[in-house]
Amino acid sequence: MTISRRTFLAGSGAAVLVLGLSPSGAVASAKTDAALNPFVKITSEGKVIAVVKHFEMGQGPTTGLSTLIAEELGVGMDQIDYEFAPSNPEVYNNLLFGPFQGTGGSTAIANSFNQYRQAGAAAREMLIQAAADAWGVDAGGLKIVEGQVTGAGQTASIAEFVVAAAELEAPSEPRLTTPSEWRLIGNPDIRRLDSKTKTNGQAMFGMDLHLPEQMVTVIARSPQKGGKVASFDDSGSAQVKGFIRAATLPNLAGVAVYAEDTWAAFQAREALQVEWDMSDAETRSSDEIKAEIMAALDFAPTYNATGNEQSEVAAAIDGAQSVVEETFYFPLLAHAPMEPLNCTIEPDADGGVTLHDGAQMPTGPHMALAQILELPMDKVRVKTMLAGGSFGRRATPDADYQVEAALAFAITDRTRPVKLVWSREDDLRSGYYRPAFGHKVRVGVTDGKIVGWEHQVAGQSIMKGTPFEAFAVRDGIDHSSIEGTNDTPYQIPQLFVGLTDTKKATSTLWWRSVGHTHTAYVMEVMMDMAAKAAGADPVEFRLGYLTGSEDADRKAAVLQLAAEKANWGNAPAGRYHGVAVHKSFGSYVAEVAEISGNPEDGIVIENITCAVDCGIPINPDVIKAQMEGGIGYGIGHVMRDQITLAGGAVEQFNFPDYEPLRISDIRGIDVHIVMSEAAPTGVGEPSTPPSAPALANAIAAASGVMVASLPMSEEGVLFA
Amino acid sequence: MAISLKLNGRETTVSAEPGTPLLWVIRDELKLTGTKFGCGVASCGACTVHVDGVPSRSCQTYIEDVEGAEVTTIEAMEDIKVGAAVQQAWVELDVVQCGYCQSGQIMSAVGLLAENPKPSVDDVHDYMNGNACRCATYQRIRAAIERASEILEA
Ligand code: FES
Ligand code: FES
Numbered sequence: 001m002t003i004s005r006r007t008f009l010a011g012s013g014a015a016v017l018v019l020g021l022s023p024s025g026a027v028a029s030a031k032t033d034a035a036l037n038p039f040v041k042i043t044s045e046g047k048v049i050a051v052v053k054h055f056e057m058g059q060g061p062t063t064g065l066s067t068l069i070a071e072e073l074g075v076g077m078d079q080i081d082y083e084f085a086p087s088n089p090e091v092y093n094n095l096l097f098g099p100f101q102g103t104g105g106s107t108a109i110a111n112s113f114n115q116y117r118q119a120g121a122a123a124r125e126m127l128i129q130a131a132a133d134a135w136g137v138d139a140g141g142l143k144i145v146e147g148q149v150t151g152a153g154q155t156a157s158i159a160e161f162v163v164a165a166a167e168l169e170a171p172s173e174p175r176l177t178t179p180s181e182w183r184l185i186g187n188p189d190i191r192r193l194d195s196k197t198k199t200n201g202q203a204m205f206g207m208d209l210h211l212p213e214q215m216v217t218v219i220a221r222s223p224q225k226g227g228k229v230a231s232f233d234d235s236g237s238a239q240v241k242g243f244i245r246a247a248t249l250p251n252l253a254g255v256a257v258y259a260e261d262t263w264a265a266f267q268a269r270e271a272l273q274v275e276w277d278m279s280d281a282e283t284r285s286s287d288e289i290k291a292e293i294m295a296a297l298d299f300a301p302t303y304n305a306t307g308n309e310q311s312e313v314a315a316a317i318d319g320a321q322s323v324v325e326e327t328f329y330f331p332l333l334a335h336a337p338m339e340p341l342n343c344t345i346e347p348d349a350d351g352g353v354t355l356h357d358g359a360q361m362p363t364g365p366h367m368a369l370a371q372i373l374e375l376p377m378d379k380v381r382v383k384t385m386l387a388g389g390s391f392g393r394r395a396t397p398d399a400d401y402q403v404e405a406a407l408a409f410a411i412t413d414r415t416r417p418v419k420l421v422w423s424r425e426d427d428l429r430s431g432y433y434r435p436a437f438g439h440k441v442r443v444g445v446t447d448g449k450i451v452g453w454e455h456q457v458a459g460q461s462i463m464k465g466t467p468f469e470a471f472a473v474r475d476g477i478d479h480s481s482i483e484g485t486n487d488t489p490y491q492i493p494q495l496f497v498g499l500t501d502t503k504k505a506t507s508t509l510w511w512r513s514v515g516h517t518h519t520a521y522v523m524e525v526m527m528d529m530a531a532k533a534a535g536a537d538p539v540e541f542r543l544g545y546l547t548g549s550e551d552a553d554r555k556a557a558v559l560q561l562a563a564e565k566a567n568w569g570n571a572p573a574g575r576y577h578g579v580a581v582h583k584s585f586g587s588y589v590a591e592v593a594e595i596s597g598n599p600e601d602g603i604v605i606e607n608i609t610c611a612v613d614c615g616i617p618i619n620p621d622v623i624k625a626q627m628e629g630g631i632g633y634g635i636g637h638v639m640r641d642q643i644t645l646a647g648g649a650v651e652q653f654n655f656p657d658y659e660p661l662r663i664s665d666i667r668g669i670d671v672h673i674v675m676s677e678a679a680p681t682g683v684g685e686p687s688t689p690p691s692a693p694a695l696a697n698a699i700a701a702a703s704g705v706m707v708a709s710l711p712m713s714e715e716g717v718l719f720a
Numbered sequence: 721m722a723i724s725l726k727l728n729g730r731e732t733t734v735s736a737e738p739g740t741p742l743l744w745v746i747r748d749e750l751k752l753t754g755t756k757f758g759c760g761v762a763s764c765g766a767c768t769v770h771v772d773g774v775p776s777r778s779c780q781t782y783i784e785d786v787e788g789a790e791v792t793t794i795e796a797m798e799d800i801k802v803g804a805a806v807q808q809a810w811v812e813l814d815v816v817q818c819g820y821c822q823s824g825q826i827m828s829a830v831g832l833l834a835e836n837p838k839p840s841v842d843d844v845h846d847y848m849n850g851n852a853c854r855c856a857t858y859q860r861i862r863a864a865i866e867r868a869s870e871i872l873e874a
Pocket of ligand 2: 058336388389816817818819821822852853854855856857864
């Protein structure tokens with residue numbers, strides 16, 4: 001996709017002067033701050049404010065987008081701060097999502113790279129022009145260095161020229177810096193802008209908001225999805241000090257309990273008695289859901305994703321010297337971000353409302369609130385706050401928790417802010433899940449080479465029935481169910497991929513790396529099994545299928561780099577290596593897992609060596625952190641986590657039943673970044689897909705046990 | 721019910737009902753929101769504070785049990801030598817991602833280094849295993865504890 005140089009200018013209009021709020025929120029009364037365009041504000045003290053259109057769940061866009069502006073503007077990272085953009089899909093849309101403001105698919109940097117550089121460059125040229133006008137010199141001889149306009153024998157802070165610059169016409173084609181000029185982009189010493197406030201308790205997450213007069217609201221929800229409130233008795237709740245009232249939500253999905261503070265709300269909900277109408281509720285168990293998925297794999301798939309004949313591929317495999325086959329199962333998974341879901345709706349003086357939310361996709365809740373509260377769009381404001389993780393959970397197509405808050409607010413007299421709070425139990429039991437999936441694969445190998453790969457996938461579509469259907473579903477195929485298989489950079493002869501959708505089981509949702517969470521596992525475990533059948537080294541074997549295109553070359557390069565850094569083939573005594581490599585969201589990641597022990601006595605994950613090619617690395621240290629985090633997220637879940645249903649109700653309650661990765665689970669991670677001049681791509685998700693299969697392949701190398709059904713703990717694999 | 725405690729060095733009286741977790745008194749009544757709610761059942765460590773110098777899960781500490789105690793939260797860590805060293809190391813190494821667990825991580829790390837200034841990797845694992853980080857910043861937490869130990873030694 002090409003991003004038009006004019007894209008941001010289309011939305012920017014003329015430069016405007018705004019009465020400024022200082023970053024601390026205090027009104028800078030006598031002074032004015034200037035917005036030079038929608039993405040760059042400068043305070044009267046000369047502090048640059050990057051207006052960040054993506055939310056921050058830890059993945060680093062506040063630092064990344066600020067880096068792009070600071071680079072072009074000619075200021076240091078200590079001279080820039082950030083604020084979150086308001087909800088406005090015409091100006092702050094994700095350029096890869098169309099007219100929709102949101103974060104997802106590891107696109108924050110990819111879609112913003114040119115836009116934010118242009119914004120910074122335009123601001124630079126306006127400031128320089130204003131200085132040239134003031135000094136009566138030619139703008140051509142001036143530049144900005146560390147926040148100072150210099151040239152023609154003069155030097156002055158950009159603060160001097162902010163007001164004048166804001167009155168100039170924005171240049172339509174500002175000159176962008178070239179890579180040889182970059183001070184900040186690619187600089188491994190650049191630190192995160194949010195580190196300090198996140199280490200001294202000052203950072204404000206949605207959960208931390210206390211508005212005057214606010215009511216804390218928790219919802220009693222049906223234990224089975226789809227249950228409806230028949231009646232409730234709040235006489236017990238009324239005994240709780242701080243309880244205000246309880247009321248059935250208009251959609252009957254739950255009872256809202258209002259209280260003066262969080263603990264009172266939790267206690268009042270505990271004391272509430274609710275009768276549920278379960279006639280439309282989910283009643284199945286996860287075993288039944290699994291049985292349906294596994295049965296679907298025994299029939300011809302509904303959809304053919306590769307366009308060739310399955311029977312021809314099957315025949316090629318049947319004629320091979322050896323055939324490896326395996327059936328895989330992936331359970332439901334919860335996202336479980338560290339900050340339980342929450343948001344606050346505040347009534348505004350003009351009859352509108354402000355939603356305070358760690359909003360991953362502001363456009364969705366913006367529209368939902370306008371509809372539910374019968375307000376025009378411009379009377380609904382979204383104030384994005386820091387999010388304590390998400391992994392996809394804060395972006396539901398139906399804006400689930402913001403809708404709950406809106407319904408809970410709608411049935412009050414709308415004079416007091418309503419702060420909706422979820423508990424950890426709510427998060428695990430009433431949530432949205434990575435759908436369960438099954439795969440069945442047969443690979444034929446003759447003379448050391450793959451001669452056919454037959455791959456069937458079955459599971460519940462995430463995208464169908466959502467507003468994202470048009471975007472992700474083609475010819476009936478939800479690409480997010482199979483991504484990473486039919487579009488693999490591996491040059492596999494005779495590859496067939498088929499898909500069958502299974503019935504809607506529970507609410508499902510994208511989960512860090514979406515379809516790649518299961519497809520990479522299957523592709524990479526099968527690659528190892530095929531290599532074994534071929535009598536070949538797993539790295540060499542893979543490289544044999546990674547030639548002939550830039551895509552394949554980039555994947556080969558990360559594989560070689562990870563193998564080299566991990567000293568592949570020379571594991572220390574008592575240790576075993578497993579490898580996996582996968583492309584997702586435009587980025588290539590290879591990982592080598594080094595383990596010791598065995599499945600009966602306990603596996604120790606000694607180290608993960610990771611190599612990544614994500615195009616031009618903007619903030620190398622943030623990239624490393626995302627690789628580390630994505631590896632932990634992937635491995636933590638395959639070790640021991642799953643969501644199970646009994647009679648339609650989730651069986652897990654809280655972290656003890658959904659045990660997070662702990663510090664001792666992975667003893668070391670080292671990350672290596674491929675230097676690249678390709679357009680930057682995402683880093684939030686791509687290290688997750690290869691992490692679990694690298695571990696699985698290492699366990700197989702250590703013990704001969706290939707784990708094909710997850711989590712590993714359910715298959716008898718112990719971890720020390 | 722009025723309960724007195726010493727919060728971050730200051731005599732403080734709160735009016736919570738008996739049975740109220742210290743966490744909610746700190747967050748909702750005293751509006752010190754650096755201490756986080758993650759699970760409510762003592763299994764994530766996000767709510768860790770120091771009670772008489774010992775890291776404690778405030779979600780499972782009842783307010784009546786800290787009558788007269790010294791309670792210290794993340795907001796006061798920069799005033800303590802070990803706390804300041806740990807915070808410095810955390811910033812140097814950019815440990816944080818979403819940041820939501822990090823107050824608790826730091827409170828535990830300070831507790832560890834206060835009693836064991838040169839912990840081994842196993843010591844770190846044992847002490848810090850109760851602090852979950854869903855962003856999996858563990859690699860850097862390990863490194864930052866080592867760095868803080870160096871800072872304190874210098
Ligand atoms: S909130 Fe106290 S340990 Fe999780
Ligand atoms: S930094 Fe996000 S949970 Fe630890």
